[in-house]
Amino acid sequence: MTAKEANSWTRIRGELLRRINERVWQPGDLIPGEVDLAEEFGCARTTVNRALRDLADSGLVTRKRKAGTRVAVNPPHKATLTIPIIRADVEARGCVYRHALVTREERYLPHHLGGAFRLPEGAQLLYTETMHYADDRPFIFEERYTNVDTVPAFGTMDFEDISANEWLVQNTPYSGGDMVFFAANADETLARYFDTAPGTAVFAIERTTWDGSDPITHVRMTYTPGYRMRTQI
Amino acid sequence: MTAKEANSWTRIRGELLRRINERVWQPGDLIPGEVDLAEEFGCARTTVNRALRDLADSGLVTRKRKAGTRVAVNPPHKATLTIPIIRADVEARGCVYRHALVTREERYLPHHLGGAFRLPEGAQLLYTETMHYADDRPFIFEERYTNVDTVPAFGTMDFEDISANEWLVQNTPYSGGDMVFFAANADETLARYFDTAPGTAVFAIERTTWDGSDPITHVRMTYTPGYRMRTQI
DNA sequence: AAGTGGTCTAGACCACGCC
DNA sequence: GCGTGGTCTAGACCACTTC
Missing domain, CATH: 3.40.1410.10 (Chorismate lyase-like)
Incomplete structure (x- = not known):
């Protein structure tokens, strides 16, 4: 919809992003576990993990062991400042x-x-x-x-x-x-x-x-x- | 030296960091490839990759295919600002x-x-x-x-x-x-x-x-x- | 052309944290 | 306890660059 996804974990991240943005998964919702998603996308769990880890890094989802992964309610804006020499x-x-x-x-x-x-x-x-x-x-x-x-x-x-x-x-x-x-x-x-x-x-x-x-x-x-x-x- | 490393790719990152900080590898130097490092540390290449990817994200090394991984000459300070709702x-x-x-x-x-x-x-x-x-x-x-x-x-x-x-x-x-x-x-x-x-x-x-x-x-x-x-x- | 990092897989064990 | 994410492995193919 917005950009072309090369081929990889970024494509999965893109699909997860779409579901979050289009409210398929509402803020606060528990989303399926890595194993389920891996099966759905027909890929290894590692690949789903990479995508979810990236979304967690950017603050869009929160992850906890046993509790699972939830869509963040108030996704904060994150900006990385590079202060050069x-x-x-x-x-x-x-x-x-x-x-x-x-x-x-x-x-x-x-x-x-x-x-x-x-x-x-x-x-x-x-x-x-x-x-x-x-x-x-x-x-x-x-x-x-x-x-x-x-x-x-x-x-x-x-x-x-x-x-x-x-x-x-x-x-x-x-x-x-x-x-x-x-x-x-x-x-x-x-x-x-x-x-x-x-x-x-x-x-x-x-x-x-x-x-x-x-x-x-x-x-x-x-x-x-x-x-x-x-x-x- | 500074903090305890749990057990994982962070330990390897710590060791690589030490070598960079203590000038075992000088700024601009080409460091060994992932395969060599994996052999040295007795771990899978994936694990070394994770450590090096993290160092690259923080700007301490620069990586290019075929060219290899080099210690950054002017490591910039990077700061992630979280701007909340x-x-x-x-x-x-x-x-x-x-x-x-x-x-x-x-x-x-x-x-x-x-x-x-x-x-x-x-x-x-x-x-x-x-x-x-x-x-x-x-x-x-x-x-x-x-x-x-x-x-x-x-x-x-x-x-x-x-x-x-x-x-x-x-x-x-x-x-x-x-x-x-x-x-x-x-x-x-x-x-x-x-x-x-x-x-x-x-x-x-x-x-x-x-x-x-x-x-x-x-x-x-x-x-x-x-x-x-x-x-x- | 060949070497290096980038990524993927299938499977495994572990650790945290709800219950 | 036990389910979920966190991590590790060994091996494979691919893509980008430099040679």
Whole structure:
């Protein structure tokens, strides 16, 4: 109906999708088990499993052992954002990338990071501020707290040739973290950096990463005014 | 090292991850084929395939037939955002949900939507504005253009009991679309709605959806000042 | 042409979670 | 308990790319 299905588990997913969309199976309904569907479609159970697993990943059905598979009542929209290395992002726009280290100093754990960073009393972090440029225009302002106990080599870098952002991505594996997306009004400093009026709305991302239970880094990336982050769904 | 691996393809993924993280395989390197790895790990090729497919999904390796699997040089950060139905979002915060239809009128295709909506000259759309409340506090302001030719039933709704947002999610399947995340300064009207000062930074999402090549709807959701959208990575 | 990943099969065992 | 999804296997054919 919408697109051509090559030949495989995607065709089965398409048929299941059709039944969900056309209300053959209503939201909340229990749908047949994998064995039954496999028989109906004349394929192996593995293939049905692949199709159902994909639908579950996109949130359209919920699956539980013994309980079976149900059509989701409120299918959430899911969007996968790909946040590239800043250098790659800039160069993909056909611009020349450049960065400059603005600040670099030891700092105590800021109070507002207490929740994210479980560190001993008075633990010191390396604080760095970096401006990333696209064709000499400020593109992203990066404020970062890094736990040098977890990443000793980080403390010895000068970040002339490579930015803190790039170095960490290439050298520090992480096991998990969280990200926050929000809007903020540019303060005096930020406005001066971006050559705009104070109060201008800017898009920002905060990211905290851990390796196991060891905190690695907390960073806020503030994007140039007017930046729009896109994705396909 | 970081977490316990149950027993399965995740253990293999963990071992492959270790080799990537510890530079046993350098960025850009060609890693062994599935058959070799299966032999090394003493498992079926399917299992190795599952592990490698997962690493490819997260962007850590790139795979091509005949060419093989390579360690990615600039592994991008990927984050999956789950945008829930507004009602569910509000109720998950323990608040009472309510919505109000503010505006509803026929409008011609706005010029700035020309790129997203491929419609005939002078085509009319149904424009709706809806305010979504959490405990009687304005939470999200929704501005929506809907193509009633694609979704005829939409034009007959009064959106008293159910919001346009909720109705569309429950009744209109889509095959694809795009989303944009950005920050904006609240204008006079928006500031009045949110009971804040004009110029306050607000987080917003624009979403356009199609069914095949037929445009369905374009919506801008503007969130209450201070809203932060979170996700785990 | 040949190698590599992509997929499918038929069968099996396991683990979670309702009852 | 026991039913359902989660996973694994061994083998096979196919499709895409590079050579």
